Amino acid sequence: MEDVETAYDIMEQLQEIFGPKSAQASFEATKKYVNCRMAAGQHVHDHFIKMKKYFLEAELHGATIDEKTQVGIILNSLAPSFVTFTADYFLNKLDYGMTQLLNELKMY
Template sequence: MGRNIKLLLSAEDLMPVLDEEELEFQNEENPESKLAYELFRQKNSKVKLLVLSSLKKTIADSFKDLYLTKDMIEELKEMYGREERHAHHQLVTLLHSMKMAQGTPVIDHVMKMRNLFQESENLGTSFKLNYKTDVIFYSLPQEIYGSFIVNYNMNKLSLELPELANMLQEVEAASKK
């Protein structure tokens, strides 16, 4: 029990373990193949311990029988890739159904939508500025912002979202007068 395991890992430790298939032990007479096999086995064990220790116990228990770290990573990708797809679907649904709540400052609404676009982009979907602008315009109350939106489109403007939010704030302030 008094055995300490040193888990200092470098990129040199990780890459062979994650990129290569298990090295086969050739034969006892070839010391180089034996050394390469032992080195791979040690690195695989270290990385496997690191991965298992970073998982919740219930999840780690289902992976402890897998020998290769590479197989564990593939299983984790398969398991959590579905959740990422679900999260992406929820974000897109939220973006397309969002409407600015009455009494909410337009700057807060636009920044909230900007953050949702950013979250979706972090999951791998990119959006063009025109698309983002159109989705934001669709979410605004037309009785207040309708003429601004028509003007914006007729003049073929293209503003980054913070600049657009500032212009929409001016429209909001003018509508309150």
């Protein structure tokens, strides 16, 4: 690859060498965030970061997850102690981005 000029070209060649993204890898990555639940006593920031890592992993394997969907998935994965927060979010039709969601969860 010495004659390759850009990082994009390197990635294209690696994709040709190693083939397309595996459907199984995408499924496994998606399964992680779908099945993830916040443990009792776990800090909300740690849970949030774990979920973001799962979303990134799924996206690296070809999944497309918009921010609104990510927010919904995180809200549904929270511990029962956040049920009031989650109900308030949905009943008041709030529309937080990921950064605002994390800040609001920390304050709650």
